Amino acid sequence: MIVGVGVDIVDLERFSRSLGRTPKLIERLFTVEERKLEITSLAGRFAAKEALIKSFGGSGAMTWHDMEVVTNALGAPSFVLTGPAAAMAAERGIASVHLSISHDANAAVAFVVAEGPGAEGALRGEGIAR
Amino acid sequence: MNHTPFREALINLDALSANVQSLAQTIGTPNLMVVVKANAYGHGMIESARAALAGGATWLGVADIDEALQLRAGGIAVPVLAWIHAPDETFDDAIAAGITLGLSTVAQLNAVAGAVDRAAAGSGAGAGAGTGAVPARVHLKLETGLSRNGASEPEWPPFFAAAAALHASGAILVEGIFSHLSNTSVEDDLAQATVFERGLRAAAAAGLAPTLIHLAASATAVTVPALRYNMVRLGILAYGVSPFEDRSAADLGLTPVMTLRASVVATRRVPFGAGVSYDYTYRTAEETTLVLIPLGYGEGIPRAASGRAPVVIDGQRFVIAGRVAMDQFIVDVGQASVAVGDHVVLFGDPAVGHPSVTEWAEAASTIGYEIVTRLSGRLERTFVGAPS
Numbered sequence: 001m002i003v004g005v006g007v008d009i010v011d012l013e014r015f016s017r018s019l020g021r022t023p024k025l026i027e028r029l030f031t032v033e034e035r036k037l038e039i040t041s042l043a044g045r046f047a048a049k050e051a052l053i054k055s056f057g058g059s060g061a062m063t064w065h066d067m068e069v070v071t072n073a074l075g076a077p078s079f080v081l082t083g084p085a086a087a088m089a090a091e092r093g094i095a096s097v098h099l100s101i102s103h104d105a106n107a108a109v110a111f112v113v114a115e116g117p118g119a120e121g122a123l124r125g126e127g128i129a130r
Numbered sequence: 131m132n133h134t135p136f137r138e139a140l141i142n143l144d145a146l147s148a149n150v151q152s153l154a155q156t157i158g159t160p161n162l163m164v165v166v167k168a169n170a171y172g173h174g175m176i177e178s179a180r181a182a183l184a185g186g187a188t189w190l191g192v193a194d195i196d197e198a199l200q201l202r203a204g205g206i207a208v209p210v211l212a213w214i215h216a217p218d219e220t221f222d223d224a225i226a227a228g229i230t231l232g233l234s235t236v237a238q239l240n241a242v243a244g245a246v247d248r249a250a251a252g253s254g255a256g257a258g259a260g261t262g263a264v265p266a267r268v269h270l271k272l273e274t275g276l277s278r279n280g281a282s283e284p285e286w287p288p289f290f291a292a293a294a295a296l297h298a299s300g301a302i303l304v305e306g307i308f309s310h311l312s313n314t315s316v317e318d319d320l321a322q323a324t325v326f327e328r329g330l331r332a333a334a335a336a337g338l339a340p341t342l343i344h345l346a347a348s349a350t351a352v353t354v355p356a357l358r359y360n361m362v363r364l365g366i367l368a369y370g371v372s373p374f375e376d377r378s379a380a381d382l383g384l385t386p387v388m389t390l391r392a393s394v395v396a397t398r399r400v401p402f403g404a405g406v407s408y409d410y411t412y413r414t415a416e417e418t419t420l421v422l423i424p425l426g427y428g429e430g431i432p433r434a435a436s437g438r439a440p441v442v443i444d445g446q447r448f449v450i451a452g453r454v455a456m457d458q459f460i461v462d463v464g465q466a467s468v469a470v471g472d473h474v475v476l477f478g479d480p481a482v483g484h485p486s487v488t489e490w491a492e493a494a495s496t497i498g499y500e501i502v503t504r505l506s507g508r509l510e511r512t513f514v515g516a517p518s
Contacts (some may be wrong), residue, residue, distance in 0.1 A: 015251060022300070025298065059241055062244070
């Protein structure tokens, strides 16, 4: 069962200017591992974090560092949620979060699906019998 | 509207400015916040805010962000502090409007920092426009005994640590630290102040150096000079209503700002024994004249004042006869000559013969704050005096 979806788009040039204007912003937005990446990847990760907040229906007590974006051997991105972000996922019944990021010349876009306990859960869910 | 106001609160803005000016002199703190929440305690928020600033206020206080945004929309650019927030507040609008935020939890600190970063990384609108990210101004709220919001003593270590880290990151600027007193007694207030002092030391130990320290509101600001720190928050006193049982506004050198009045909309000559308003809790003791006043609990007139609260018509004092209804109440004026259109004053300035807000508070078993703040609905506000 889908609990929420979120999408966000980031203009690369503007994002790059923003990071330049506020030198500490990169540390505030990204974990130590994330900071090693190039600007286009950072833009994609910021879009991902914003999309995650939208899919959760708000940021609650989450911080940017609670939602780290990692990639597997094939380059597919996913979230590692910790602290308040993990707590918020548990509170909202979110069992898994799916992430996709795409880039074009001037923009990065990210799409997130927050999913509940799954089909089994849905069959037991109160929405079915009505 | 095709009539002159027939139920109106006259708001004397010059009196409001003069009250603030007088209190500023008495209190003498370098910073002075006038609290204009709840529509300026029923007096009209934007107009009252301007009058307070004309009187020397350097800060405005409101309960929530929506009120703060209304001040900004009204063209008021001075620092504004808001301290009660929705559980899922994102703070984006507050950050964009440069609202100073009173915060009580780590979750709120994180949410504010997130909003600042979002503005900084985002479209170039709002706080990050042009010159880089502007940190959000934050006042840390401490719970010292009232059991309302604010971080309580066991919560201080993580609260101050989070605030210090976000301050160091440049996302927030911890500008102030504050709490609120119960006014139960001087001893109780001083006990709270002791807790507050411990909080100030704990904040300093965490590396925080807030420049604005505020604890006292109206009552304590006047009575306990030691607790003024470098800012006080004035609410009810600015409006010329006394928070004390044993001292009137005049005793404090203040002028009541609001005069609540209406026009008589009907008169009726009735015999002995006539029933008056719902439940006939009042019956006429003789042949008499009853006059109808177009104010009721729909305007915020407390029903608890039924049969008890005073009014003045043409210099003569009467008491409400029977129940206050939704839109109206009745006054038995006996053999007095009262005509439709005559003014009736419910409360205003005792110096000119009006009943006081305090008398109304006693009649309704409440406090002056509630008498003025609850006024709303269909009442018109007419502003007298114009602060520059």
